[in-house]
Amino acid sequence: MPIVADNHSGIEKSVPMIPSTLKVNSNRMLAHFEELSMIGATALGGVARPALSNEDLRARTWLVERLEGYGFELRDDAVGNIGGILRSTTPQAKTLLVGSHLDTTLNGGKYDGSIGIIAGLECMLTVREAGIALPFHLEVIDFTDEEGSWQSLFGSMGLTGRLSDEHINDSKQDNAAFRAALLRLGLYASEVREARRDPTTLRGYLELHIEQGDLLDRTRTQIGIVTRVIGRSNFRVTFQGEAVHAATNCSRKRDALQGATCFMTKVYNLPTQCVGGMVNCGNVDVQPGITTIVPATATVHMEVRHPDPDQLAMMEQLVHDTAEQCAGAHGLSVQVRRTLHREVAHMDERLMQVVAEVCEQQQLSYTHMFSNAGHDAQIMAGFTPSALIFIPCKDGISMNPKEYTDWENVENGANVLLHTILRLAMD
Amino acid sequence: MPIVADNHSGIEKSVPMIPSTLKVNSNRMLAHFEELSMIGATALGGVARPALSNEDLRARTWLVERLEGYGFELRDDAVGNIGGILRSTTPQAKTLLVGSHLDTTLNGGKYDGSIGIIAGLECMLTVREAGIALPFHLEVIDFTDEEGSWQSLFGSMGLTGRLSDEHINDSKQDNAAFRAALLRLGLYASEVREARRDPTTLRGYLELHIEQGDLLDRTRTQIGIVTRVIGRSNFRVTFQGEAVHAATNCSRKRDALQGATCFMTKVYNLPTQCVGGMVNCGNVDVQPGITTIVPATATVHMEVRHPDPDQLAMMEQLVHDTAEQCAGAHGLSVQVRRTLHREVAHMDERLMQVVAEVCEQQQLSYTHMFSNAGHDAQIMAGFTPSALIFIPCKDGISMNPKEYTDWENVENGANVLLHTILRLAMD
Numbered sequence: 001m002p003i004v005a006d007n008h009s010g011i012e013k014s015v016p017m018i019p020s021t022l023k024v025n026s027n028r029m030l031a032h033f034e035e036l037s038m039i040g041a042t043a044l045g046g047v048a049r050p051a052l053s054n055e056d057l058r059a060r061t062w063l064v065e066r067l068e069g070y071g072f073e074l075r076d077d078a079v080g081n082i083g084g085i086l087r088s089t090t091p092q093a094k095t096l097l098v099g100s101h102l103d104t105t106l107n108g109g110k111y112d113g114s115i116g117i118i119a120g121l122e123c124m125l126t127v128r129e130a131g132i133a134l135p136f137h138l139e140v141i142d143f144t145d146e147e148g149s150w151q152s153l154f155g156s157m158g159l160t161g162r163l164s165d166e167h168i169n170d171s172k173q174d175n176a177a178f179r180a181a182l183l184r185l186g187l188y189a190s191e192v193r194e195a196r197r198d199p200t201t202l203r204g205y206l207e208l209h210i211e212q213g214d215l216l217d218r219t220r221t222q223i224g225i226v227t228r229v230i231g232r233s234n235f236r237v238t239f240q241g242e243a244v245h246a247a248t249n250c251s252r253k254r255d256a257l258q259g260a261t262c263f264m265t266k267v268y269n270l271p272t273q274c275v276g277g278m279v280n281c282g283n284v285d286v287q288p289g290i291t292t293i294v295p296a297t298a299t300v301h302m303e304v305r306h307p308d309p310d311q312l313a314m315m316e317q318l319v320h321d322t323a324e325q326c327a328g329a330h331g332l333s334v335q336v337r338r339t340l341h342r343e344v345a346h347m348d349e350r351l352m353q354v355v356a357e358v359c360e361q362q363q364l365s366y367t368h369m370f371s372n373a374g375h376d377a378q379i380m381a382g383f384t385p386s387a388l389i390f391i392p393c394k395d396g397i398s399m400n401p402k403e404y405t406d407w408e409n410v411e412n413g414a415n416v417l418l419h420t421i422l423r424l425a426m427d
Numbered sequence: 428m429p430i431v432a433d434n435h436s437g438i439e440k441s442v443p444m445i446p447s448t449l450k451v452n453s454n455r456m457l458a459h460f461e462e463l464s465m466i467g468a469t470a471l472g473g474v475a476r477p478a479l480s481n482e483d484l485r486a487r488t489w490l491v492e493r494l495e496g497y498g499f500e501l502r503d504d505a506v507g508n509i510g511g512i513l514r515s516t517t518p519q520a521k522t523l524l525v526g527s528h529l530d531t532t533l534n535g536g537k538y539d540g541s542i543g544i545i546a547g548l549e550c551m552l553t554v555r556e557a558g559i560a561l562p563f564h565l566e567v568i569d570f571t572d573e574e575g576s577w578q579s580l581f582g583s584m585g586l587t588g589r590l591s592d593e594h595i596n597d598s599k600q601d602n603a604a605f606r607a608a609l610l611r612l613g614l615y616a617s618e619v620r621e622a623r624r625d626p627t628t629l630r631g632y633l634e635l636h637i638e639q640g641d642l643l644d645r646t647r648t649q650i651g652i653v654t655r656v657i658g659r660s661n662f663r664v665t666f667q668g669e670a671v672h673a674a675t676n677c678s679r680k681r682d683a684l685q686g687a688t689c690f691m692t693k694v695y696n697l698p699t700q701c702v703g704g705m706v707n708c709g710n711v712d713v714q715p716g717i718t719t720i721v722p723a724t725a726t727v728h729m730e731v732r733h734p735d736p737d738q739l740a741m742m743e744q745l746v747h748d749t750a751e752q753c754a755g756a757h758g759l760s761v762q763v764r765r766t767l768h769r770e771v772a773h774m775d776e777r778l779m780q781v782v783a784e785v786c787e788q789q790q791l792s793y794t795h796m797f798s799n800a801g802h803d804a805q806i807m808a809g810f811t812p813s814a815l816i817f818i819p820c821k822d823g824i825s826m827n828p829k830e831y832t833d834w835e836n837v838e839n840g841a842n843v844l845l846h847t848i849l850r851l852a853m854d
Contacts, residue, residue: 243826248823257691261688265688265692281688291710373674374719400670
């Protein structure tokens, strides 16, 4: 039975007595947010804290200093995740994780990831100040490289025991540099798998995040309760032709970039075939890349997303078919390599219900929705009951210095997080 | 009046007595060709001698050693062109230049450029051995960086006085590296303009080259007499959108790569609108280039070619119009920058007539044709009467290790060059 220790008398009270009016300290949370936003701040008003960069290290240092300063117990792991723990009075209690990530993309915003950490820290402070004794340890956690500067969702993959040699040896940048960057944190590539935790020691995982879409903003809804994180597959599609002089007769040309152009034109239309699907072509690498030479190879780096596993599989098939069609039409060969696959991840039903009850109690409008973006919660979901709570994101713009949400939204989100924790304490 | 010095008696004879059966020494020419082909030879059977690279320097050294070894007078200039001169007995005579280039693209073939030098050298040796005294100095010339590893047609631009600061400060690679590469040859960027020669001292310019198209090969024609080198304009077309998360709602996306894809799809069809025109998109530079981020900018590096100046102008206009259309259709802005413009270049009528007469005399089939590829001859044409003589190129493939022509074609070309020189001596 969860209990509440009265701050003054030391008398324990049952959790149902916690008033729904308990709120996080918004000013303190804002002060933390503003401090954190300064680390890696860009001239355009955004934030650049790629994982394992100097800026990321400064942000980690900042978090550790705050956690220590507030007297929380620190926890490190072999994959670089940083935890700060508010211990339950029950030593053998399970741990409820609350987190997100401090790292950003190269030209990211202030909110993506950061508010999940800032709000988690604030919940720990508020719970402790309210003298509430939880039946679980509460741990705020910063996951390493969520954004994938090196390997996306690296920290949560490590914690859930999903890392393999492939993840260490297929970094988005140079693998040796990845190892060196890990070493700088005192982490050994050969040991990252040791970060795996025992799921029976965990109570669950909660993550607060901006939506990165415009559903909440457009419909003026305050809270989004994520039912599932949509699946995603990344592809590297390489068309192979022949490098010849640009003035070569058309009938003799086997132009790899014409194949890639054909492919991109068609895949941009895939979402109309697979309603609810999404496509992005993020890069094209052309060789030899000389204006007067017909391209010999053109590699399209692209991804497809869909909330339905069957439809996602159909999109994958269409990527393959389209690549073959376009290669055939231009006399090229083509290689389609799936470089990443994230299955559709379902959030925990009971946790969704608790969050919905909290929204009603807090008189906040809410909706159930998909997450189109990837999050550590999707990795955690297969490991421990997980919830992903969204707040609005202005115009749906993120990974951009323009990324913005009203502070009131962060406040609402943090209070939903707080009361979700408190309700779980009563479960 | 041109004269012939009898090799044995020293008695001068008039040129008309030179037998049409005089031929170049094919074996010696082949030996030179094979020596040169070894320099920068690639595993795939091609040649990599980018201008000012170690391999280019070795090829230059090889040429200088041969010229010196055969006792020809050397001539350097401020832009790195290398000349070897067979002096006329008339000191105040003009100079007939015969040349091409030793540099190649990064993964080029053995013939492009090289055979023009090899055949020119062979003509000088054959003329001297035949005891023929020419009424002009005969100079074989290797032009610097025809292929444009740094700045295309750099050597001929220098010789004709067309270099400006723009050419030094807008290198295809790093400008400082360009200066350093020139310095290694003892050349100063500030002095390259001094390479300009006085056109009144020149008799003309002859260039033998593989076609780099398949007209001669396909029609089994032995010699192509180029009437004009088609005009070319290079463009850098930059679409500007916004970097946001790939899962952003479609209506909020301003995807620069979608603009570029639209643009490429349309410009690939330009040649059907402008019959005889050619289009090549050689590279696409996408920023930030991350699979999960919608591209903020996409820059297409492309070129258009046309033998007719008005049609070329129309193609240029269509490039601009298409860029604007595609930008508009995708909510992007676009900047179109013309980075290079080569006007249509007309070869000299009289020289074309002489070459045609030589072909008939030598009983070689020939045709008049355009050159779709750029050559030093197009720069020389505006400066001194110039001729550009083509031999077949197997399947029209060039700038590729597969680049090939039967040795017999090189022999034919060299003999046409030889007898063109001899006929000009009678003019």
